[in-house]
Each structure stands twice: as structure tokens, then as C-alpha cells.
Amino acid sequence: xxxxxxxxxxxxxxxxxxxxxxxxxxxxxxxxxxxxxxxxxxxxxxxxxxxxxxxxxxxxxxxxxxxxxxxxxxxxxxxxxxxxxxxxxxxxxxxxxxxxxxxxxxxxxxxxxxxxxxxxxxxxxxxxxxxxxxxxxxxxxxxxxxxxxxxxxxxxxxxxxxxxxxxxxxxxxxxxxxxxxxxxxxxxxxxxxxxxxxxxxxxxxxxxxxxxxxxxxxxxxxxxxxxxxxxxxxxxxxxxxxxxxxxxxxxxxxxxxxxxxxxxxxxxxxxxxxxxxxxxxxxxxxxxxxxxxxxxxxxxxxxxxxxxxxxxxxxxxxxxxxxxxxxxxxxxxxxxxxxxxxxxxxxxxxxxxxxxxxxxxxxxxxxxxxxxxxxxxxxxxxxxxxxxxxxxxxxxxxxxxxxxxxxxxxxxxxxxxxxxxxxxxxxxxxxxxxxxxxxxxxxxxxxxxxxxxxxxxxxxxxxxxxxxxxxxxxxxxxxxxxxxxxxxxxxxxxxxxxxxxxxxxxxxxxxxxxxxxxxxxxxxxxxxxxxxxxxxxxxxxxxxxxxxxxxxxxxxxxxxxxxxxxxxxxxxxxxxxxxxxxxxxxxxxxxxxxxxxxxxxxxxxxxxxxxxxxxxxxxxxxxxxxxxxxxxxxxxxxxxxxxxxxxxxxxxxxxx
RNA sequence: GCCGAUAUGGCUCAGUUGGUAGAGCAACGCAUUCGUAAUGCGUGGGUCACGAGUUCGAGUCUCGUUAUCGGCUCCA
Numbered sequence: 001x002x003x004x005x006x007x008x009x010x011x012x013x014x015x016x017x018x019x020x021x022x023x024x025x026x027x028x029x030x031x032x033x034x035x036x037x038x039x040x041x042x043x044x045x046x047x048x049x050x051x052x053x054x055x056x057x058x059x060x061x062x063x064x065x066x067x068x069x070x071x072x073x074x075x076x077x078x079x080x081x082x083x084x085x086x087x088x089x090x091x092x093x094x095x096x097x098x099x100x101x102x103x104x105x106x107x108x109x110x111x112x113x114x115x116x117x118x119x120x121x122x123x124x125x126x127x128x129x130x131x132x133x134x135x136x137x138x139x140x141x142x143x144x145x146x147x148x149x150x151x152x153x154x155x156x157x158x159x160x161x162x163x164x165x166x167x168x169x170x171x172x173x174x175x176x177x178x179x180x181x182x183x184x185x186x187x188x189x190x191x192x193x194x195x196x197x198x199x200x201x202x203x204x205x206x207x208x209x210x211x212x213x214x215x216x217x218x219x220x221x222x223x224x225x226x227x228x229x230x231x232x233x234x235x236x237x238x239x240x241x242x243x244x245x246x247x248x249x250x251x252x253x254x255x256x257x258x259x260x261x262x263x264x265x266x267x268x269x270x271x272x273x274x275x276x277x278x279x280x281x282x283x284x285x286x287x288x289x290x291x292x293x294x295x296x297x298x299x300x301x302x303x304x305x306x307x308x309x310x311x312x313x314x315x316x317x318x319x320x321x322x323x324x325x326x327x328x329x330x331x332x333x334x335x336x337x338x339x340x341x342x343x344x345x346x347x348x349x350x351x352x353x354x355x356x357x358x359x360x361x362x363x364x365x366x367x368x369x370x371x372x373x374x375x376x377x378x379x380x381x382x383x384x385x386x387x388x389x390x391x392x393x394x395x396x397x398x399x400x401x402x403x404x405x406x407x408x409x410x411x412x413x414x415x416x417x418x419x420x421x422x423x424x425x426x427x428x429x430x431x432x433x434x435x436x437x438x439x440x441x442x443x444x445x446x447x448x449x450x451x452x453x454x455x456x457x458x459x460x461x462x463x464x465x466x467x468x469x470x471x472x473x474x475x476x477x478x479x480x481x482x483x484x485x486x487x488x489x490x491x492x493x494x495x496x497x498x499x500x501x502x503x504x505x506x507x508x509x510x511x512x513x514x515x516x517x518x519x520x521x522x523x524x525x526x527x528x529x530x531x532x533x534x535x536x537x538x539x540x541x542x543x544x545x546x547x548x549x550x551x552x553x554x555x556x557x558x559x560x561x562x563x564x565x566x567x568x569x570x571x572x573x574x575x576x577x578x579x580x581x582x583x584x585x586x587x588x589x590x591x592x593x594x595x596x597x598x599x600x601x602x603x604x605x606x607x608x609x610x611x612x613x614x615x616x617x618x619x620x621x622x623x624x625x626x627x628x629x630x631x632x633x634x635x636x637x638x639x640x641x642x643x644x645x646x647x648x649x650x651x652x653x654x655x656x
Numbered sequence: 657g658c659c660g661a662u663a664u665g666g667c668u669c670a671g672u673u674g675g676u677a678g679a680g681c682a683a684c685g686c687a688u689u690c691g692u693a694a695u696g697c698g699u700g701g702g703u704c705a706c707g708a709g710u711u712c713g714a715g716u717c718u719c720g721u722u723a724u725c726g727g728c729u730c731c732a
Contacts, residue, residue: 103727116661203727204659211729215659218727246725250667259705259723315732337732371657371730372723380731471732490731522732559689586689594693608691620692627692 072097074136074176074187075126075194075223079104081179082125083219087112092181093157093207093216099486100233101222105205107157107214114217119199122219126197133192134177138185143168150182157207158182196230197223240484245537246377252542252550252600254533255378264375264382266530271550276529278548279536280363283387283526286411286650290404292361292389297341299365303331309340310503318369334367339497339522342390343504346518351508356518357393357401363529364388378534379489385529391521392506395444398496399451401521402477404654405494406459409479409525411652416536416545424480424488425461427452428469438472440498448496448519449475473499479525484538491532492525542600543622547643553580554596555617558589558608565612569605569632576636597622605635 001013012026076095083090083106093105108114114122141149143162150158162171162182174183176191198221205218224230241247249255254272261267268276284294303322306312311319315336322331335341342360351358365385374380391401413423429449430438438445452475456463463477470476474496480488497520500506507515526532536544546552553573557566563584573580581601583592589606596604605617611629618629619638630638 113660201726202660205728206658209729211658215728217659220727257723263723311732318731339732366732368732373657373659373728374730375724493732495732556692558691561689588688588690588695589692590690591694592692597693604692606692610691618691624693 069097070186070188071194071225072102072223073183073185074191075197075221076102076104077136077174077176077179077181077183077187078126078130078191078194078197078223079122079199079219079221080106080181081129081177082122083114084179085129086122086125087114089154091157091216092155093205094161095181101200101220103218103220105207105216105218107216114202114219116202123197123199126194129177130191130194130197132177133190135190136174136176136187138187139173139175141171141173143171146171146173146182149173149180153180193225194223195225196227197221198230198234237485243484243538243541244377245379245483245534248537248542249378249534254537254550262382263372264370264380266378266381266383272533274550275544275548276533279533280387280529282415282548282647282650283412284363286408286652287361287389289652290359290408290654291357292359294361294363295342295345297335297338297345297362297364299335299367300332301335301341303333305340305344306333306336308503309343309500311336311340320367320369335364336366336368338362338364338366338386338388339390339500339520340504342388343500343506343520346390346392346506347504351392351518353394353508353510353516356508357391357397358518359389359391361389378530379483381530384531386524387526387529387532388522388524391523392501392508392518393521394516395447395519398448398519398521399455400656402452402455402494403458403656405521405523405525406455406461407652407654409492410459410461411649412526415646415649416539418481418539420462422481422539423491425456425463426469426478426480427456427463427465428471428476428478429465429467430470430475431468434468438470440474444498445475452477452494452496471495471497473497479527481535481539483535489531489535491527491535493523493527494525495522496520497522543602544600545646546602546639547646549579549600549602551579551581551599551601552639553578553603553605554592554599554601555580555582556589556592556596556604556606557582557584558606560584560586562607562609562612566607569607569617572632573636573639576640578636578639593620597624603639 001016003011003013014026073096076097079102080092080095083104087106087108089109091107091109093107095104096102106114143166146162146166147159150162170184171182172184173180174185174187175181200220200222203218203220204215206215207213222230222233224233249272252271253269254275255269256267257263257265258267287294300323303312306316306319312333319336320334322333324331341364342362345360346358363385365383367383370380370382375382393401413419427449430445435442453463453465456477476493476495478490479492480490482488501517501520506518506520508518510516544550555566555569555573557563563582566582566584570580570582583596585592587595593604593606600622602622604620604622606620607617611617614631616629616631617635618627619635620627
């Protein structure tokens with residue numbers, strides 16, 4: 001017989017050979033919620049593996065999302081249990097499982113602080129407790145009892161949480177050993193299968209995310225059922241860090257920051273600029289085919305412009321403050337967005353319904369005062385260039401315009417090989433219960449929201465819908481991607497706006513000769529050149545596609561005797577539009593190959609006596625791929641053909 | 657902005673309990689003139705982020721400033 005104790009304390013018996021799945025099916029749904037998976041005697045196993053006598057079952061399957069959640073959630077409790085022993089009087093906040101690992105928010109008494117140097121001690125204590133293999137026991141408690149219980153334990157944050165957020169009848173606690181936590185579960189059955197633990201970092205976190213409340217210490221950690229899995233995780237993390245755009249940006253000399261210029265102000269170096277201009281040209285080419293008209297507007301604007309637009313009232317504190325010119329008593333701001341300028345472009349002459357939609361595009365550089373602690377490489381900066389455009393159209397044209405923008409996004413993502421797993425879309429809708437917060441009529445909102453939903457559906461985009469996330473002026477669609485270590489960054493956004501056209505009193509003459517207010521659609525499909533480049537660097541690990549990469553070909557002479565021929569080849573290639581550099585250092589060919597491999601140049605051509613005599617080059621593909629000998633003309637054509645083929649996809653036209 | 661950590665030649669990093677800086681790579685020079693992931697020898701290069709303080713003496717200890725990193729908060 002197999003005797004199994006469950007999280008609620010109950011014990012059941014099963015025949016030998018019963019599988020984890022059969023056990024899960026035999027118990028009540030409420031209990032099964034806690035039966036995430038199973039492991040036997042500390043060894044992980046699949047749910048369908050037979051379980052034999054004397055098995056002490058721990059419910060666990062790590063690969064399963066919910067299994068990870070429970071495993072890491074219990075690990076968070078284990079952390080708290082260890083901390084409680086090590087630091088009497090410690091206060092606990094929240095301690096959930098997260099995407100990779102877990103954290104616990106804590107506050108030591110008397111202003112004491114946990115330091116990174118304490119990690120080893122804490123990890124050891126956690127492992128010591130885990131080895132006791134304590135059962136995790138679930139218990140339902142009434143609200144009054146729960147408050148009394150945690151008040152007695154001195155847990156004021158837990159008490160506050162119960163009092164303010166929890167309802168009587170829905171409160172449960174989980175106990176392992178001497179530690180009891182307020183928690184809704186689920187958990188693994190016992191702590192014994194937690195075999196490898198690593199505390200990863202410590203950070204400040206405000207209680208309830210409120211910057212006005214106490215700041216607690218947030219301890220991050222990760223745990224695994226096997227030491228080997230932890231090692232693999234750490235190796236994976238190291239590998240990911242090698243793709244960090246900040247590291248590669250430095251290695252490839254793409255961009256830099258200077259303390260003297262100022263934090264958050266990126267400087268694009270020659271190679272990075274070269275790449276960015278090519279990227280901009282590609283987007284520009286596509287936009288032209290989609291009927292956008294490009295404009296250029298100043299980097300500053302009168303403060304009144306932003307007062308009119310309403311941005312000053314809403315976001316003034318997040319902008320660089322107005323510059324006062326005492327001579328003429330004027331105030332100017334660095335432009336935090338391009339929309340007001342573009343409204344003025346629309347208003348520059350009377351508009352007819354016949355010329356709508358009017359699509360006004362600009363690679364517009366904007367300046368925003370981001371909090372210093374929030375700056376991050378190229379992904380969060382204080383000066384950046386949006387691939388911005390504002391579309392002025394009739395309400396019935398909104399859906400069509402969304403479809404056209406989605407066509408652009410999908411085309412560009414496919415050019416770079418982004419797939420659905422890497423890109424997430426979110427539709428932000430208004431909260432219909434809180435209509436006061438939003439401007440515009442119910443009908444306008446319904447039309448616009450339905451237009452976004454339908455447009456996504458038509459283009460096969462699986463978008464998450466978030467109610468209450470819309471801007472006060474209209475619904476929007478955002479596009480998110482993850483960086484190397486799983487942080488999410490927003491790239492593109494498409495937003496419907498009923499507000500600005502009214503504030504700027506924009507109008508067009510309709511077919512019935514009445515004046516009507518256009519709808520404005522903001523769109524920046526890739527967000528900013530900075531963020532998009534950062535994502536591209538991490539996505540490609542610096543191995544940019546041939547058409548985009550700064551140096552396409554490295555020419556390696558076998559010895560200095562062939563430097564002249566190498567330069568001749570370079571001249572020819574540059575003439576036919578191929579970007580080639582010569583490595584004329586006095587080094588052996590093996591060394592040159594190695595160095596240029598590390599520099600991530602897609603093609604090398606090696607030239608020596610034979611090639612110089614015959615006018616040929618010995619091609620080598622990056623990564624030790626294809627090798628072949630051909631004339632320099634053939635090689636130039638090959639590169640150009642390959643580039644042309646890659647860029648064919650940019651010759652798209654709107655489908656509707 | 658808040659919490660914590662970090663700051664040493666162009667890059668990556670050593671530097672023991674405070675005794676006045678070191679390696680590898682890169683750069684430069686010489687030799688070599690080489691056939692697909694590191695040829696050898698040599699040379700130059702650092703106010704140890706910046707500013708105060710403690711001390712006979714500070715890269716090392718203390719305080720402040722700046723920047724960066726990890727989070728929190730924020731993100732038009």
C-alpha cells in the first residue's frame with residue numbers, strides 16, 4: 001500500500017503502482033488544486049509514473065507552469081521560515097512565486113538590513129529546514145481568528161492585508177514546521193524536494209507598491225529539485241547576459257553614454273549610426289508605400305503648445321521643464337512628444353474629407369524626464385527617436401488604418417524573424433463602469449474598441465484584452481517584447497485619440513459640407529529607434545542580417561604581400577555597394593579569421609597569391625559555413641543579390 | 657526619486673589585516689610573410705570615478721558627490 005498525506009493533513013491509502021495522475025483524480029477538486037504534480041522520495045517524476053510502497057509523495061512536476069509556481073511559492077515560504085529563525089522580530093510582507101523563482105518582502109526590526117553577505121547563511125538555513133522535509137499543511141481560518149493569529153505573531157503587514165483585502169470564509173493559512181503564513185496556495189506537499197537554492201538579489205520594494213509607504217527589503221531567489229538544474233539555470237543566465245545589448249553595443253562600437261553629456265542620453269557611434277540609418281530607411285520605404293507623408297518639426301515647442309494639448313497639465317512634471325528666455329519673456333519646452341506639432345500640420349490649411357486619412361509621419365526625437373533609477377541602456381533613455389506618425393481620419397476609417405499599421409508591424413517582424421512567442425499584443429479597453437474617467441461618447445468608444453479587436457482578429461493576432469487600461473482619450477493596442485533575461489519592454493503602440501483634435505479645434509469639411517472633427521490615431525509601430533535597436537541586438541546576439549549589419553565583408557590578405565590586392569577588392573566591392581573592410585594587420589590568417597569571427601562580420605574573403613593572380617576571392621561564411629572560390633565580381637553580385645532578396649519583403653503594399 | 661550593490665590602464669579583471677599599483681587582451685615597435693578560430697620578442701599606457709576626512713602613510717577605512725548595475729515606483 002502507498003500511504004499519502006495531503007496538504008490538508010488527510011491521509012489516504014492507494015494500491016502499489018498507482019500513478020500520480022490517478023491520485024490527483026481521486027481527490028476533491030479543492031485538494032487537487034494543490035496536487036500539482038508528484039515526486040517520490042525526493043526524486044522528481046512524471047505524473048504517470050507508478051508509485052510504490054513506502055513512497056512519501058511530494059506533489060510536484062517542475063516543467064509544468066503551475067508546478068513551478070507551487071514549488072517556488074513553497075520556496076518563498078521556506079525563505080520566510082529561515083528568516084524567522086535567523087532574525088527574530090522580522091516582519092513579512094508579500095512573498096509570491098514569480099516567472100523565474102520567488103521573492104519575499106521583509107522588514108527587520110530596529111532598521112537592521114539584510115546584506116548580500118548574509119545570503120550564504122540564509123541559503124544554508126533554508127536547506128537545513130528543507131532537509132527536515134516538513135509537510136505543508138493547509139488550514140481554513142475565519143477572518144477574526146486570522147487577524148488575532150497574525151497580530152499575536154506581530155505581523156502587522158499581514159494583519160493590514162487581511163483587514164483590507166480579504167473576506168471572511170476565503171482565508172487560508174499554510175504551515176510548515178514552526179512557520180505559518182497567510183496564503184491562498186497552492187503549495188507542494190512537503191519541503192523535502194527543494195534541493196538547490198540560490199538567493200539572487202536584494203532590492204528595495206515599497207509596501208503595497210506605494211512609494212509613500214514603508215520600503216521593505218525584497219529578497220529574490222530561485223530553487224530547484226536538483227542541484228544540476230540550478231547549475232544549468234545559472235549557466236543559461238550567464239549565456240543570456242552575453243546577449244545583453246549594453247555589452248554587445250560596447251563590443252561592436254554601436255553606441256555609448258558619457259557622464260559629461262549626461263545620463264540617459266545615448267550617443268550613436270559611427271557603426272551604430274550606420275545601422276540605425278539603414279533601419280530608418282527601411283521603415284521610411286515601407287511607410288511611403290503606405291501613404292505616409294514625412295515632416296520635420298522642431299525639437300522644442302512653446303509651453304503654450306503643451307498647455308493647449310493638455311500634456312503640460314498631465315505630464316508636465318515628467319518633461320524637461322520650460323526654458324525661459326528673459327529677453328522676450330517666452331517659455332519653451334523640449335518636446336516630449338510629436339503629436340501637438342503634427343496637429344498644427346493638419347491645421348495648416350482647410351481639409352476636405354477627400355484627403356482623409358491624412359498620415360503625417362516623422363522620425364521625431366523627443367525628450368522625457370525619466371527618473372534616474374529607471375534608465376536602462378538603450379531601452380529606457382531620456383532622449384529618443386520615435387518612428388512616429390499621426391493619422392487624421394474619419395471614425396469609419398479607424399479599423400482600416402489599424403489594419404494597415406498591423407500590416408507594417410507584421411512585415412517588419414517577419415523580416416527580422418520575430419515570432420508570436422517573442423511578441424505579445426495587448427488591447428487596452430476602457431472600464432465601462434467608470435465612464436467619467438474617459439472622454440468621448442459611448443458610441444465612439446464602442447466603435448473604436450471593436451475596430452481594434454476586429455483588426456487584430458483579421459490579421460490573426462492573438463491579443464490579450466485588458467479592461468480599464470485604456471488612456472483617458474481612447475483605446476490602444478500595444479506590442480511588447482522580452483529582453484534576454486525576460487524583462488518586458490513595450491515597443492510599438494497604436495492609440496485612438498478623440499481628445500487632441502478637439503483641443504486643437506481640428507476639422508475637415510464632410511461630404512455634406514458640414515465641419516467635422518477628425519479622429520486622430522497615434523502610431524509608433526516600433527516605439528523608438530533606441531529600444532527597437534536594443535531588442536534587435538538581443539534578438540540577433542549582434543549577428544545582424546546582411547542588409548543591415550555595419551560591415552558585411554572582411555577582406556583578409558594571407559600576408560602583407562597581398563594587401564594591395566585586398567584593397568583593390570575592397571574598392572571594387574565598395575563601388576558596387578558592398579560594405580567591406582580590410583584586415584591588413586601583420587598577423588597569420590588563422591588569427592585574422594578568429595578575430596573577424598568574433599566581430600560578427602557575416603562574410604570573410606581570403607586573398608593570397610592564387611586569388612591575386614586570378615582576380616578571385618576565397619569566400620568564408622561567418623560561423624565556418626560555406627566556403628567557395630569565385631571572382632570578385634561574382635562575389636559582389638552574390639552579396640547584392642542576397643541583400644535584394646532580403647529586402648524584397650519591404651516592397652509590401654497595404655492589403656486593404 | 658527610493659532601497660541595495662559596484663566604480664582599478666581602451667576592454668575583462670587581480671590587488672591578502674591600510675605600507676605608495678599588477679595580469680590577460682587591445683595599442684605601438686621589431687622579427688616573421690604565413691591558406692580558414694590566438695606566431696614570437698619588446699615598448700608605451702593608470703591622480704585606482706570625483707571631493708573631503710581619519711592616519712606617519714589610503715586603491716584599501718569614513719562621509720559626501722557623480723555614474724553604472726539589480727529591483728521598487730513611474731512610463732505620453
